[in-house]
Amino acid sequence: LAKTTQPISMDSYEGQEVNITCSHNNIATNDYITWYQQFPSQGPRFIIQGYKTKVTNEVASLFIPADRKSSTLSLPRVSLSDTAVYYCLVAYTGGFKTIFGAGTRLFVKA
Amino acid sequence: NAGVTQTPKFQVLKTGQSMTLQCAQDMNHNSMYWYRQDPGMGLRLIYYSASEGTTDKGEVPNGYNVSRLNKREFSLRLESAAPSQTSVYFCASRGLAGRQETQYFGPGTRLLVL
Numbered sequence: 001l002a003k004t005t006q007p008i009s010m011d012s013y014e015g016q017e018v019n020i021t022c023s024h025n026n027i028a029t030n031d032y033i034t035w036y037q038q039f040p041s042q043g044p045r046f047i048i049q050g051y052k053t054k055v056t057n058e059v060a061s062l063f064i065p066a067d068r069k070s071s072t073l074s075l076p077r078v079s080l081s082d083t084a085v086y087y088c089l090v091a092y093t094g095g096f097k098t099i100f101g102a103g104t105r106l107f108v109k110a
Numbered sequence: 111n112a113g114v115t116q117t118p119k120f121q122v123l124k125t126g127q128s129m130t131l132q133c134a135q136d137m138n139h140n141s142m143y144w145y146r147q148d149p150g151m152g153l154r155l156i157y158y159s160a161s162e163g164t165t166d167k168g169e170v171p172n173g174y175n176v177s178r179l180n181k182r183e184f185s186l187r188l189e190s191a192a193p194s195q196t197s198v199y200f201c202a203s204r205g206l207a208g209r210q211e212t213q214y215f216g217p218g219t220r221l222l223v224l
Contacts, residue, residue, distance in 0.1 A: 032211075034212065036213075042217065042218070043114075043200045043202070043215025043217060043218055044213075045215065046207055046210075046214075049210040049211075049212065085152075087153075096158055096160040096166070096204075097155065097158060097168065098143070098158075098213070099155060099169065100152045100153040100154070100155075102151065102152040103152050
């Protein structure tokens with residue numbers, strides 16, 4: 001299983017774009033990259049998933065360079081309600097064991 | 111469609127007591143998971159079940175047992191609780207969200223062992 005490394009915490013202001021980078025140097029060919037968001041006292045919830053290049057949905061974008069050794073979650077124009085912990089997870093869809101890292105605590109200020 | 115449900119929501123135990131945490135999902139998913147999350151920390155995998163009838167150890171299985179009762183239910187048992195098992199326990203099931211496979215988490219069980 002690929003080990004992931006993320007910044008422990010980040011601060012931002014409302015309306016700014018936030019980019020959170022995750023390193024996964026030993027990612028395997030069949031691994032996908034998935035990001036989850038967790039609010040206090042709740043379970044994590046899925047944000048976005050990708051394999052390579054760029055993926056965009058209604059809440060975020062995920063940028064994955066050609067070597068796939070890192071990925072960047074981009075949150076456009078954050079609001080106070082985006083204050084949460086964000087986890088990067090690397091796993092292959094044919095496997096079942098999943099390892100969450102420590103996550104990145106994002107604090108959005110007014 | 112309730113998703114993933116967990117009972118109880120909160121429990122206080124004394125050291126040495128036993129209890130079972132219940133988890134059920136109504137999404138017809140094959141895989142289910144148990145995690146623990148200590149204050150200010152990330153999630154750590156305790157056990158998982160790839161499909162009905164199978165279970166496997168995760169990162170931190172010591173002190174726990176699991177049962178995959180049927181496709182819907184996956185329980186976690188603490189035979190002799192210890193203060194080090196004070197944590198929030200999350201159950202999850204894994205399935206498709208559109209074309210992407212993801213885990214769906216329950217609301218958690220907060221366990222305090224005195």
